[in-house]
Amino acid sequence: MTKSEFQKLLEDRYLFLDGATGTCLQKAGMPTGVCPEKWIIEHSEILIKLQKEYIAAGSRIVYAPTFTANRIKLQEYGCYDKMEEMIQELVGFSREAAGDKAYVAGDITMTGQQIEPIGILPFEELIDIYKEQIRYMVKSGVDLLVVETMMSLQETRAALIAASETCDLPVMVTLTFEKDGKTLYGTNAETAAVVLEKLGADAIGTNCSTGPAEMAEVIKKMREVTTLPLIGKPNAGLPLLDKNSKTYYEMDADTFAKQMHLLTDAGAVILGGCCGTDPDFIRKMNGIPWKRPEKRSVPERILTSERKLLKFGLQDPFLIIGERINPTGKKELQESLRDGDMDLVIEMAEDQEAAGASILDINMGMGGIDEKEVMVSAVKELSMATKLPLCIDTSHPEVMEAALRIYPGRALVNSISLEKNKLEKILPIAKKYGAMFILLPVSDQGIPQNIEEKKSNIQRLLDIALKEGFRKEDIIVDGLVTTVAANPDAALETLDTIRYCHKEGLATVCGLSNISFGLPERKYLNSTFLTMALFAGLTMAIANPNQELLRHIAFSADFLLTRNGSSDRFLEHALSGSGQGKIAGESQTPKGLIQNAVCTDEETAYQDILRGNRKNISNHIEECLKNGKSAQEILDKILMPAIDEVGSLYEQGTYFLPQLIASAETMKRAVEKLKPLLRSSTGQKNMPVIVVATVKGDVHDIGKNLVVMMLKNHGFHVIDLGKDVPSETIVQAAMKENASIIGLSALMTTTMQEMKTVIRLAKDKNYQGRIMIGGAVVTQQYADEIGADGFSADAAAAVKLAEKLCADRT
Numbered sequence: 001m002t003k004s005e006f007q008k009l010l011e012d013r014y015l016f017l018d019g020a021t022g023t024c025l026q027k028a029g030m031p032t033g034v035c036p037e038k039w040i041i042e043h044s045e046i047l048i049k050l051q052k053e054y055i056a057a058g059s060r061i062v063y064a065p066t067f068t069a070n071r072i073k074l075q076e077y078g079c080y081d082k083m084e085e086m087i088q089e090l091v092g093f094s095r096e097a098a099g100d101k102a103y104v105a106g107d108i109t110m111t112g113q114q115i116e117p118i119g120i121l122p123f124e125e126l127i128d129i130y131k132e133q134i135r136y137m138v139k140s141g142v143d144l145l146v147v148e149t150m151m152s153l154q155e156t157r158a159a160l161i162a163a164s165e166t167c168d169l170p171v172m173v174t175l176t177f178e179k180d181g182k183t184l185y186g187t188n189a190e191t192a193a194v195v196l197e198k199l200g201a202d203a204i205g206t207n208c209s210t211g212p213a214e215m216a217e218v219i220k221k222m223r224e225v226t227t228l229p230l231i232g233k234p235n236a237g238l239p240l241l242d243k244n245s246k247t248y249y250e251m252d253a254d255t256f257a258k259q260m261h262l263l264t265d266a267g268a269v270i271l272g273g274c275c276g277t278d279p280d281f282i283r284k285m286n287g288i289p290w291k292r293p294e295k296r297s298v299p300e301r302i303l304t305s306e307r308k309l310l311k312f313g314l315q316d317p318f319l320i321i322g323e324r325i326n327p328t329g330k331k332e333l334q335e336s337l338r339d340g341d342m343d344l345v346i347e348m349a350e351d352q353e354a355a356g357a358s359i360l361d362i363n364m365g366m367g368g369i370d371e372k373e374v375m376v377s378a379v380k381e382l383s384m385a386t387k388l389p390l391c392i393d394t395s396h397p398e399v400m401e402a403a404l405r406i407y408p409g410r411a412l413v414n415s416i417s418l419e420k421n422k423l424e425k426i427l428p429i430a431k432k433y434g435a436m437f438i439l440l441p442v443s444d445q446g447i448p449q450n451i452e453e454k455k456s457n458i459q460r461l462l463d464i465a466l467k468e469g470f471r472k473e474d475i476i477v478d479g480l481v482t483t484v485a486a487n488p489d490a491a492l493e494t495l496d497t498i499r500y501c502h503k504e505g506l507a508t509v510c511g512l513s514n515i516s517f518g519l520p521e522r523k524y525l526n527s528t529f530l531t532m533a534l535f536a537g538l539t540m541a542i543a544n545p546n547q548e549l550l551r552h553i554a555f556s557a558d559f560l561l562t563r564n565g566s567s568d569r570f571l572e573h574a575l576s577g578s579g580q581g582k583i584a585g586e587s588q589t590p591k592g593l594i595q596n597a598v599c600t601d602e603e604t605a606y607q608d609i610l611r612g613n614r615k616n617i618s619n620h621i622e623e624c625l626k627n628g629k630s631a632q633e634i635l636d637k638i639l640m641p642a643i644d645e646v647g648s649l650y651e652q653g654t655y656f657l658p659q660l661i662a663s664a665e666t667m668k669r670a671v672e673k674l675k676p677l678l679r680s681s682t683g684q685k686n687m688p689v690i691v692v693a694t695v696k697g698d699v700h701d702i703g704k705n706l707v708v709m710m711l712k713n714h715g716f717h718v719i720d721l722g723k724d725v726p727s728e729t730i731v732q733a734a735m736k737e738n739a740s741i742i743g744l745s746a747l748m749t750t751t752m753q754e755m756k757t758v759i760r761l762a763k764d765k766n767y768q769g770r771i772m773i774g775g776a777v778v779t780q781q782y783a784d785e786i787g788a789d790g791f792s793a794d795a796a797a798a799v800k801l802a803e804k805l806c807a808d809r810t
Contacts (some may be wrong), residue, residue, distance in 0.1 A: 001103060001143040003202055006170035009060065010229050013290050017233060017272025018054040018283050019064045023749065026164045032697025032751050033724055035077035036081070037086050040065050044093050050279070051097035055285035059272070063107040063146060064094040070133045072111040084136045091140035105146040105172070106137030108159050112700055113398035115154060117380045118612075118661045123158060123406055130162035145169040145258070148233075149208050149274075151176055151184040153192055153306050154408040160199050164432075172270070173199070174207040174231050177218050184776070186307040189221040194302050194309065197226045198434020205231025208274045209776070211238070211251060212259035216266040223267035225298055225309075236276030239749040239777060240785070247753050249276030257284035267293055275749050285326075301473045301507055303359065303389035303436060306408040307656060310358055310389050312539065314502060316564050318554045319359065319540035320390050321412075321509065322352035325378070326363040338368050344741050345378055345387045346611060353386050355545040360386065361414060362403075362476050363393035372399045379403050384658055385611060392435075397425035404433035413437035415478060418461050419444050421441050429470055438509055439465070439477045441497075447480070451493050454480060455500055462506075476539065477501045479510040483517040484525075491529055493514055495536045502537030512541040512550075527553050534561060560713025601627055602638050605670070609642035610649075612662025614669055619671045622799040631677035634670075647796035657706075660795060671713060684788040687717045688806045691734040694723035695754035700747035703775060706795040707743060714799050727758045730766050739769050740806050743798070744788075746775040756786040763787075770805040774798060 009015050012736060022036070030039050040047050051062045064576045069087050074080040093102045111129060115121045134145065145163050150156040156173060163171045173196050175183055184190050189206070196204050204226065205686055237250035244498060251259075260271060271288075273281045300311045312319060325348050327334045336344040349360055362382065364375045375394065391412040392403045413430045415438035416422050430437045438458045441448060441457035448454040458477055459566055465475060479494040479501075487493075494510060501508045510533065516525035527549050530541065534557040550762045555574075558566035601623045608617040624634050646663040649655040655663075690711055694704045701723040708720045719737055721730060734742045742762065746752040755773050762771060770789040771781075774797075783791035792798040792806055 016061040019273030019277035053279040057279040085349045087136040088140045103143040104143035126158040146172045153187040170202040172203045189218045193222040193226040203229040207233035216262040219266035231270040232268035233272040253280040253284045261675040304409040308387035321359040321542045322357035327366040342381045357545040361391040363537040415440040417442040476507040482513040485518040498536040507539040512543040631674040688740040690741040691739045693721035693725040698751035704745040710795045
């Protein structure tokens with residue numbers, strides 16, 4: 001199937017996908033704990049029958065059962081050596097079922113391993129893992145690809161990059177969103193939609209996690225920022241238990257079909273079902289009357305990080321691109337980069353975010369380092385440390401590609417000119433990774449000699465970019481500021497350029513401080529020039545957001561020019577009386593993260609935990625010890641308060657899974673450093689024992705591992721039994737260790753019923769401790785139904801619950 005053929009399927013009707021596979025196969029006899037691909041191969045007639053029923057019910061696309069047929073998952077089952085053969089058979093079963101009545105999609109999902117920087121799996125290795133799976137699926141004859149049930153935008157990007165570098169097939173992408181409208185990693189629906197569209201997805205949407213009603217808001221948010229076809233593949237409501245401890249879902253097919261109009265009203269045109277649905281659900285959906293979605297355009301200029309979306313238009317408030325992360329003329333930063341230390345880079349990022357920058361420019365150009373390696377390291381660290389979108393500033397194509405490839409958002413490229421090297425090499429890179437770019441009106445002949453040549457350069461490069469598939473909204477023109485010390489007309493020429501671009505519907509940027517280079521009283525020249533540039537229509541500038549005068553002028557000028565939302569912002573700033581303010585958007589840097597340049601060793605260690613600074617925590621703990629702090633004081637007065645604040649930030653929605661994992665890992669290293677020095681009477685040996693496991697049949701352990709780390713960091717003696725653990729093993733371990741608590745995790749609805757098995761067995765064995773449960777599909781209602789002593793929605797809540805259960809027991 002070509003991409004254009006895929007689009008034609010949506011011209012005059014809804015495109016129906018299939019429904020659930022896993023829950024249906026389990027009903028047909030597939031036990032928990034087995035390798036699903038291997039079981040399907042051994043019972044192929046069940047899968048073929050199910051997919052034929054889906055097609056008879058109206059499915060135009062069925063998903064080949066290759067969901068977890070990747071290197072990592074198959075290695076866990078000892079089947080990797082048969083990967084190609086297995087994928088060929090699995091796709092063959094779906095081909096047999098589909099015949100000429102439906103298309104077959106090769107199915108891809110998360111590997112279950114954390115990628116760098118919060119895990120150990122390199123991003124490029126993950127891309128290779130997906131390429132291998134895709135290559136075998138394409139060879140086996142799939143018509144298109146689907147990347148589904150994704151929780152990490154970065155892992156989704158890896159799969160999409162792998163697909164684009166392996167084949168030309170259409171790719172559908174669906175992520176799973178929590179109740180707050182964000183993924184487990186903190187990405188909202190709009191951000192995901194922008195990043196994935198720009199990276200080349202052919203259709204995007206959401207699957208699993210919720211029923212149709214809850215999913216509609218996600219679809220609505222996506223429709224605001226994308227023109228791609230939208231996919232809705234919800235569960236049949238929430239999972240429940242019947243009197244025989246079997247999982248069922250709250251919605252029947254009729255109720256489900258009636259609610260699907262909420263998704264079509266929100267803009268979805270590709271519909272299917274996930275957990276708890278079956279062919280009858282798809283059959284009932286066929287009654288939904290076709291309602292052609294209104295044509296829409298998305299003219300906004302949009303940049304994103306992994307967790308924040310920045311929209312801006314020509315009449316919106318002035319933005320600052322923070323300029324400080326640039327080693328030119330900064331000896332301390334140069335020394336840090338040569339040492340491979342990113343602390344100062346992170347500090348500069350946090351400082352500029354707090355001061356009101358909307359975008360951060362990242363330049364690693366200096367001698368004595370591998371610029372590509374250092375740039376990649378900086379992008380990884382800053383993706384964790386700040387929510388602001390990044391502007392990648394390098395003249396080397398290989399550095400630019402490495403940075404854009406690893407960046408989990410939509411970045412800004414600084415810059416592309418008519419110079420042959422940049423035009424022919426960097427423009428395609430920006431297009432491949434969906435970046436916006438700064439247009440620099442310079443050619444191989446150098447800086448333009450007059451305003452006419454500058455305008456000509458702008459138009460020539462704009463025409464080339466538009467032919468390559470960029471839009472005007474993807475481009476920001478650099479006004480090319482030079483110093484008035486050398487050219488008295490520099491300011492007038494730049495203002496003329498800004499007015500010209502504004503009239504042509506182009507956003508503009510300039511290096512603000514260039515205007516005063518070589519002159520005294522630079523701040524007054526810069527500020528006056530800013531006022532004039534804003535009046536001419538300037539969109540943003542590369543500048544230092546910590547300059548108070550610049551902030552005052554930006555707020556005031558925007559207010560007088562009646563730019564969108566500027567009056568409220570001006571009044572808020574003026575009435576605060578603080579002299580501080582946000583240039584545009586919002587700053588959500590956690591309290592305590594931004595410190596003075598000089599701080600105590602204790603504060604440094606505290607910040608290490610908050611920032612997830614694993615690299616330097618041991619050295620900073622050592623400094624605290626040298627300065628007279630006891631190990632117990634460090635633990636009680638520095639580390640524990642810090643990790644508690646991390647938990648609070650997570651609960652508030654300021655931190656998400658990546659930050660929580662990074663901080664927990666840092667805390668783990670700190671405790672390991674202190675452990676030999678702690679008094680034995682207060683060591684973990686005498687702390688409550690907790691046995692933790694992912695239940696039988698479930699091989700997911702991301703959440704469980706995080707709970708284990710957090711519990712250990714709070715002093716509990718944790719025995720981690722791993723994943724796919726039989727009930728008997730869990731209860732036996734808990735009784736042998738006299739555990740105060742058993743902690744159970746499950747990610748899938750098909751395995752969560754094992755939790756009740758553990759509870760029943762524990763009661764039969766007269767286990768005297770408490771049992772707490774958690775996982776993506778688990779709810780408080782489910783905990784009450786099976787008789788668990790507590791439920792926690794996340795790792796931070798698990799610590800509080802464990803402390804409460806232990807306190808209640810005493």
